[in-house]
Amino acid sequence: MTSLDATTDAARRPFPGRRARFGDLILQGTAGIAAVGALVLVGLIVWKIASGARPALHAFGLPFVWHVVWNPVHGREAYGAGSFLFGTAVTSIGALLLATPIALGVALFLSELAPGWIRGPVTALVETLAAIPSVVIGLWGILVLAPILRDHVDPALHSTIGFIPLFGPSSYGSNVFTGIVVLTIMILPIIASISRELFLTVPQELKEGALGLGVTRWEMVRGVVFPYAGGGVAAAMILGFGRAVGEAIAVALVLGDGLGIHLNLFDTGQTLGGKIALNYQGSGSGLETSSLIYLALILLVFSILVNLLAQLIVRRAARRKGLAA
């Protein structure tokens, strides 16, 4: 809103004094409707979710958010989001930690290091990876990745660094670690392709200047490329994080639908989105349905917070660079 007001009247009408042309009016009208429509849609979604969650809000109140229970059995119904909030946080943060270094490596390689003939095809491949539907990755996760992880990777990790409680005993093919790896594959190309484009925007003079001062290539990357693109990379990470948080289908298929809060990554888990996707259709009671919508409300608030955080970081980075919006 504020940015609209800041635009001067002259900027909106390129020829002051002349009557606005019909074409301009149509453009303004349709664009205006689209903008208002988007706002109305978001408003309706929030209102609908809030009203759908009301019975659960009434029954369980705020403690629903951290209670670790989900029992839909007739006569002993009890619901809480704690387990799924934990699962969402662990899988998304884990995926972000795994994906970021790899994605930055890919982006640096493609923007700074790779010879020209590799650049084009690999860039195209990375972007294709970003376009694979999540349900396909989820299926592949179940059929291919989960058995490999269960039979080879999980036991190897457990026997070598099993003293860390994160890598406890494993027996389930569908577990939190599988979910993290699947999410990593999904968000890696997002972070990589955005970071690559940001690295390309670093002015050539700055890079050449640094190299001219006799620094190594790595020192140039650390001293020039990262600081210049830092804010954007942070935003790319948060974008990837946002996708990991909201992802339902792929993780619903590979997490094993566990309940509880535990350190062992090789145990089963569940996320907010996964629980909703799996149980909404077959929900047997009004209270269960309402509790699932309550989960959606929590997910919505969580995503909005992540988005706001991303905007804040980008704006601060831009201001630091002296390009305040």
Add this chain to the structure above:
Amino acid sequence: MPRNGKLVRVSLVAAAAAGVAVVAVVIAGTASAKTTAGSVNGAGSTFVAPLVAKWEAPVSSALGISLNYNPVGSGGGVSAITNKQADFGASDAPLSQFDPTCSSCVQIPWALAATGVIYNLGSLQHLNMTGQVLAKIFQGKITNWNSPAITKLNKGKSIPSKQITVVHRSDSSGTTYNFTDYLSHVSSGWKSSVGTGTSVSWPTGEGEAKSAGVAGGVRTTPGAIGYVDVYYAVHNHLGLFKMKNRSGNFVQPRAKGILAAASLDTHPAKDGSLSIVNPPKSKKFRNAYPICTYTYVDVQRSSGGNATNIKKVLSWAITMGQSFGPALIFEPLPKAVVAFDKKQIKKIHS
């Protein structure tokens, strides 16, 4: 000038909104026009969906009615019929299990099936199992295959020392209802700590979506145990337990065992529900498979203009329709149940 521009803009917005409204009305009009042309629309159980899918073509040719079924799950089916969004709702659990439920509905048992318990122990086939031991496994109290409780049932077979991985459904399901209903019947521990439902709070194990997910999880995990619609159990080439019934026999989930169990309860309760899990010890149930279930169709008593068509389709389903079942391991309804169903269908009016 600016004021004038604003006015034009506002009127444009209004015109566009009106346009959108007109389009919406036209779309809604065509959609509602479609339902009046001799069709019966249902939603619900995924368990019964393969059978209803088999019915669609013959219903269309025999009755001239197009039968449309949307497998959204039992809970979705009950809520669709409760809110009159469909002509019928199909559910694996009886209506009494739902809250809110459809108090103005008639409940009609329309298909008969069973749940198979599958396992992955390489080439070891046809192992024996009892309900009590099964309940302990699914509670996480028995965790190794060569536990004496299991080896005792399978003398002469060399069962390896292997960790048991429990696989269950992660979505809501009539199969889960049937399975947990059985465990609640045979184990008081299960009944008090977990209970019966289309989805429950599992004490242990890995959850997978749909029967295909459970079958896949068991297939790829050595030492796994799970439960699926008997059709999946038979067609997945996995180990399939012979379950001990109360007469002391170990029985496979095949036609003979299911039909024997079905004779347990052929006189539905007033609300139309029937329970046939775990038949008692008797000569009649010597060969009964203990994890069998009826699945139901629910219809509003006053179904409005489409009542005649709905009654035609249901009458066909409980008679002619049953012959399509055995290929999918749905066994034909016993005569007494068909007679009851006919009475129930008579209660439907416009």
